[in-house]
Ligand code: AMP
């Protein structure tokens with residue numbers, strides 16, 4: 001099973017996920033992940049997961065977590081993930097994730113887990129007493145997510161590459177220790193996926209953990225809020241609309257966002273806006289952002305207005321995911337010598 005895994009449909013298997021860490025996804029999540037997923041679902045047997053078990057590795061509010069889990073799933077659907085075509089589900093609804101994570105914990109080295117840079121960063125920030133063992137073993141749960149479905153392809157941002165490397169190491173180790181069981185997956189930085197920067201601090205990645213929300217465009221914010229943020233975005237004094245990441249990070253970021261959302265090249269925008277002012281570029285961008293965000297916002301609101309129907313869709317997809325997960329888990333348990341009933 002370690003080579004050329006394909007699904008019954010003949011398509012390669014893809015797994016990816018995002019944490020439900022706030023009600024609204026931001027523009028970076030949309031351009032760097034969601035938009036790519038929507039395109040990839042045509043060519044892969046895709047599993048898209050709202051990874052709520054990962055979200056409880058840091059202090060969290062249970063009521064908020066419930067709301068943001070549904071809101072994140074709704075935004076996946078609103079942005080174009082088709083729950084009939086892809087399997088879109090909530091991690092905690094498929095018990096195999098926690099079960100396989102436990103099994104993989106037992107073949108993960110303490111030192112190996114301790115070398116994960118994201119853990120080192122986060123635990124340093126929180127301090128030893130607030131850092132949970134769950135946060136330490138977060139990458140092992142992520143490995144379980146991927147390996148349960150025999151995924152070959154894992155689209156993730158650069159910051160998750162080390163976790164996928166760990167996943168590969170664990171799969172290879174398990175296969176050699178217990179017999180060929182897991183597909184060894186490959187991290188795929190989505191082709192051409194742009195990195196989006198903060199509108200106020202255009203050398204820092206757009207992120208919900210930024211000091212101020214004024215540089216962040218949220219998918220679900222009212223158009224007026226995003227308009228204000230775009231019109232106030234940091235540019236420079238040179239006045240020329242030209243892409244130059246080093247010398248003109250603010251303008252370059254605006255051009256990248258515009259190009260990504262309008263489906264246009266940066267070069268064509270440079271000529272379209274030649275001789276015009278930053279205000280014109282920003283006004284154009286306000287419209288483009290709303291043309292993409294508007295329909296997503298409306299559809300998300302519709303989905304969230306009928307939580308019973310949304311939960312029904314998610315449950316059906318979790319059933320599908322569970323079937324695939326159980327097949328892998330049965331083999332894993334058997335190979336490890338855990339008797340079944
Ligand atoms: P996060 O919100 O950091 O957990 O990221 C979830 C997904 O969104 C990951 O696939 C990231 O690579 C992607 N992402 C987050 N922020 C950005 C950004 N500023 N630019 C591009 N992609 C991003």
Ligand code: TRP
Nearest residue numbers: 015016017018019051142145156
């Ligand atoms: N850790 C990932 C992130 O923060 C989210 C994630 C959890 C994930 N499990 C995954 C991504 C499996 C890809 C595959 O972005």
